[in-house]
Amino acid sequence: MQKPSIPKGTRDFSPEEVAKRNYIFDTIKEVYRLHGFRPIETPAMENLSTLMGKYGEEGDKLLFRILNSGNFLADIDAGDLTEGNAARTATKISEKGLRYDLTVPFARYVVMHRNEITFPFKRYQIQPVWRADRPQKGRYREFFQCDADIVGSDSLLNEVELVQIIDEVFTRFGIRVCIKLNNRKILSGIAEIIGEADKITDITVAIDKLDKIGPDNVNAELRSKNISQQAIDKLQPIILLQGNNREKIATLQNVLSDSETGMKGVAEIEYILNKVDAIAPGSELQLDLTLARGLNYYTGAIIEVKALDAEMGSITGGGRYDNLTGIFGLPGVSGVGISFGADRIYDVLAQLNLFPEKSTHGTDILFVNFGQKEETYILSLLPQVRNAGISVELYPEPAKMKKQLSYADSNQIPFVALVGETEMGNGTISLKNMKTGEQQSLTLFQLINKITS
Template identity: 70%
Template sequence: MATKPSIPKGTRDFSPVEMAKRNYIFDTIRSVYALYGFQQIETPAMENLSTLMGKYGEEGDKLLFKILNSGNFLSGVDTADLSSENTNKLAAQLCEKGLRYDLTVPFARYVVQHREELTMPFKRYQIQPVWRADRPQKGRYREFYQCDADVVGSDSLLNEVELMQIVDTVFTKFGIRVCIKINNRKILTGIAEMIGESDKIVDITVAMDKLDKIGLEAVNAELSKAGISDAAIEKLQPIILLQGSNEEKLDTMRTVLAESETGLKGVEECAFVLQTLQSLGLKNEVELDLTLARGLNYYTGCIFEVKALDVQIGSITGGGRYDNLTGIFGMPGLSGVGISFGADRIFDVLNQLDLYPKEATTGTELLFVNFGQAETAYCLPILAAARQAGIRCEIYPDSAKMKKQMSYANAKNIPFVAIAGENEMNEQKVTLKNMVTGEQMLVSQEELIAAVKK
């Protein structure tokens, strides 16, 4: 017996029903992006490794899927390198390309490559899959979609405000209650200065970012392992555990970071964004979270993360300000800020909370029964008129038994079936059956269309 085929771990197939749900997610996000003046672009699934490497930190580089060179990829490789089993050195010789890890770095490359064609500030959105060689687990996949929106060419904090409005609007449309968490990398830099560990900023942010996943004790152990002194870790505790309203936290941090110009700038940036959002009356909670760090090294200002309140799952949206990203591609001084919706996690949340509207998952609305050649010829013009009226409909392709055709309608959750036999044809009508209630009525073409649309 042949072995049943399978797919790689961390990937998924999606059925027609699941695809209808995913398209509901993409269409909702796309429509909100368009409301705010964002334009869509796409970039290739694979990029040159030189574009990707070094942009995500050491941990991110390890998670890049690398693509073997075409043809004889061993050509020109030193046999000593092969026997040494130095995977990093070998990868540099065997692979020139890799699958994109996110959409932000390819976007930065796009901006630099097409800079002469773009009008600044440039507001783009992009909905495409990305790949990470991560350990698959609940809510974490090796292949998943991101739905990004970025603004480049503007330093204004109004961009941050607008992106948080987009987040609020999208999740309100989905019916998902969320908490929007905000912090600032400048605040984190100021904290590192304040505890006397400026050179350990990356280690501090990576550890603090894991607080909700591994707990305070494990975070402190990671900080200690990274070479941060016990005295510095002790100074960090009140900040990690800081409670209170956003205003109270901001006031505390103004005092704590009084000697740090960078830290105070971060506090004021957060204060502007939070106060402006408060005046706009968002539907969802917005919280200043001083432990939020976002692991990626390219963030330089405000950072964001969104958590669902009614489901235990990781971040479902994230992003932040990056001032230097295009500089690595030869275009310094171009500031940007962006967010990314995790479509696959949103899919799981909507499933768990059963929040999909019925119309989002409805496929065919009307099935025409096939009794034979003459009946089909009679039904096809009615079918065409129904489609022209915007009704999703189909005709069963074969003249099969009625039971089989009704089973087909039930299996596909088709709510209405149109039946036209000799009697209906003589009266220039059809029998319309409601598959939910079982009710049947003899109707004209116009009445059929009106009944199904209703």
């Protein structure tokens, strides 16, 4: 008999794990909702014409394709099956694929529903995505994204709001974070000033390693990319940028004074920092020029969040993009968005023991089953308990008391209720606290008050 298994890079989640994940999703959803974001959902599968060419050559290789239903080989001839025709064959036998992220489906959604949408449009989306990546620790083929985007508005107040959301979510989780900010226009300005505008990617990739390899090795890497010594000398104030956010901005204003693009980026960062300061967030905000995520994608602000008390990569990221919908024929729709890394947040909450106790247990009270007469009596009580918002179970058969208590223990049910002949006679319930062993005789009203308080 074949042993059951699941595909590599996917996971089963136990009731406890699902409860913890739902705590993460519910917290993020609630903060999104409080800021006026509205939920949408898109199909798990999209037409490959929607997905292909949007993530670069590497991304196209990581798309999970879905075979056409029915006789998918009907239109294939012998010539299609030769090695050189693999790509053409793939398009004939597969027209759909699993979504790779939530951003491209969102762009497609905005274009298809543009006559129903009022701009600016604030949406959030919490759904799974699939990537045919090589599975490894912390990297899965199926995982959730928790995105929020504002499209159809160029206002930097949107960036300010997203920083607020990040701060509020992590405050609720109890995770201390540093919110790092940069701006693509600053990076473009730097490359322009040093006369190496076409080497922006090489420059940012090298600068990104500053913390790990130090300034001397960064300079050596820049030389290896054929960046002139004169340009490297001009880069030094940037590479060695020190001080608080205001001091960094002053240095940048000085260094980038001849670059209109660079100065615009500095002004945008300064605006965001000033507005966020007025809100007085609990999280640290840091201007960090080594931040260069999504360079071929972001056009303005770049945001990344690091946990301060746990060894973990970025746990949230995002930024401003100027032409989300242009790929689908609706140019000029600017947007800005963030995505919380639910799996990494889960690991940080677990590492720091920050999951609330209430998030993991499902049932509040188990009623012990003594027999048919008691069953009937208890069944009449259960709706009143549930109407008070208390989750309650009646054990399904009159098994031995030890077995029923063991069930409560295994499922982390904090209270067990006992109703026998005596209790039915005087209208009480014996409530046992499974942690302390303490037992009390209570009326139904008293029991409900005790649990809800």
